[in-house]
Amino acid sequence: MEQTTRSKIIGAADALFYEHGLRSVSVDAIAERAGVTKRTLYYHFESKDALIAAYLAARDRPTVERYRDWLGDDGRPLPDRIVAMFAALASFAERPKWRGCGFTRAAVELAGQPGHPAVVMAADHKARFENWLAGELANGGVADAAAVGRQVMILLEGAIALMLVHRDTSYAVAAGEAAAALVSSALPETSTRAVEAVS
Amino acid sequence: MEQTTRSKIIGAADALFYEHGLRSVSVDAIAERAGVTKRTLYYHFESKDALIAAYLAARDRPTVERYRDWLGDDGRPLPDRIVAMFAALASFAERPKWRGCGFTRAAVELAGQPGHPAVVMAADHKARFENWLAGELANGGVADAAAVGRQVMILLEGAIALMLVHRDTSYAVAAGEAAAALVSSALPETSTRAVEAVS
DNA sequence: GTCTATACACAGATAGAC
DNA sequence: GTCTATCTGTGTATAGAC
Incomplete structure (x- = not known):
């Protein structure tokens, strides 16, 4: 076979x-x-580059599914789900074999070759992920979900990078608190109170 | 010589x-x-690894100085200075030769060798940078400056990573808005109202 | 479809003259 | 302190048998 x-x-x-x-x-x-x-x-x-592309292609779906699980189902308040997602990421990053995001790392290592298939795939993966995130926020009632989704995406990416550099998973928790604050501010009623509660 | x-x-x-x-x-x-x-x-x-370490060592001071310039002097409201810093980063990242943060990229590429001198230097650089950021926020009157400084740091790091992946500098602007919002929330009421009065 | 064997280029690092 | 010349290992990729 x-x-x-x-x-x-x-x-x-x-x-x-x-x-x-x-x-x-x-x-x-x-x-x-x-x-x-x-x-x-x-x-x-055909080549090592083709194998690299296949490696990332196989990683795409499992990665998205993992975050989908972490965010959980609709029902709980959205800020709580965001905090839970970042907390799950922190827990996940505790594993000794964890090495950050394979897509970002590929894009970074191949930053000198902007046209490389793996770089294109990484960008596409990140764009679809951000899109999914914005959709979840929109469903949760967030105003300007695209903008807030992008901010949450940035926090996710930054937390992963700094967890990798420092080997300190508390960065994901800090990012989760920031994300929850931003999301709360973009929700209809509890905006001001939620932000102040976090700070 | x-x-x-x-x-x-x-x-x-x-x-x-x-x-x-x-x-x-x-x-x-x-x-x-x-x-x-x-x-x-x-x-x-002595070796290529030693040269890599020297390369990062030479980058340390100029990098910090650049951000120091971008944040600017005390005087303007802190959220404005934060927004200006991220805007300057966005402008800086427009340059064709821009490739993200050399320290983070080194740490990412050497993620498989946690003890590598360059990885240690990158972690040290990031720690001192975060410390400087927290100090600036504390001077600006931010409550819990360490926690907010870390969140701003995460936004900075995430924006750089995503600008590198997507070649879209608007990520830094989005991150700057998020950072300013988080900082404003951590300022005393009087300062926040002063910001709104000016703008 | 999978194997053994190998081509060919280039990597990091060194010997020893000057 | 800088040079020419070279050692030795390893990299990607291929030839051709079965």
Whole structure:
């Protein structure tokens, strides 16, 4: 079955690329971890760049699903759900193998090659994620959901970067409080009180 | 003068490391750009890793000074100064050669090697920057300046990451508005009303 | 589709003359 | 302090058998 071999290779690429980065991981290492030879790998993927693109493509859906779970269902007050999402991220980042966002890291490592497929995929992933976030806020009754969604997105991204640099997951909690304050301010009734409560 | 040769090498390293990243730039390329041979480079620096560390060390002060300029002097209302800082960042990021924060990018690219000197330097730089930011907020009368400073720091970091991914500098403006809102909420009532009266 | 074996370029780092 | 020349490992990718 070609499917099995291909997915084994992508699984090995995911483990190594995410842990060590793109350029520092060799095709040999991926092939070895996947339990195939390099020649087999090149039968399934045209080049290392193609494998990088496949690695990110496989990460797209699980990443979005994870945040969807963290945000939870409609029902609770929106600021609480936002805080919960950031708290879950903080908990997730406690894991020793956590290394930040694979998409952002790929875009950063390939910042010198703006046309690279992986960079394009990262931008697309982030745009769709921001769009989803804005939609959730709009459903929750937030005024100007696009603008607030973008601010929450920025807080998410910044928290991930600083958690990676400092290995301190409290940044996600701090970001969650800020996000909840901004969201509360954009909700119809409780705006002023909620912001002051956080500060 | 040894100083001249050494600084020429660091200058070449800065240009290439910042533009293309760490691993994708060879020592040969840096030596060539500096106008020296590889052997001379290795006379001044023990290894490529040492050169990377020197590259970041040289970037530390100019980076902080730039933000200090952008925030401006005491006198204007603090939220206005915050907005101005983010606006200046947006303008700075318009330049074609802009590639985000060299410290964060180094930490991201070396995320697989937590003990690497460059990672340690990046964390130290970010910690001192956050400290400076909190100090400025405290001087401006912000309550709980440490917590708000951290939130502003997260917004800064997130805006830089997303500007790099999307090549859209409006993220810094959006982050600046969020930061100003959070700062305003942490100011005494009198200061907040003074801001509104001026604008 | 998967293997063994290998081509070819380039990486980081060093030897030793001057 | 700077040079020419080189060592040695590793990188991506390919040839051709089975």
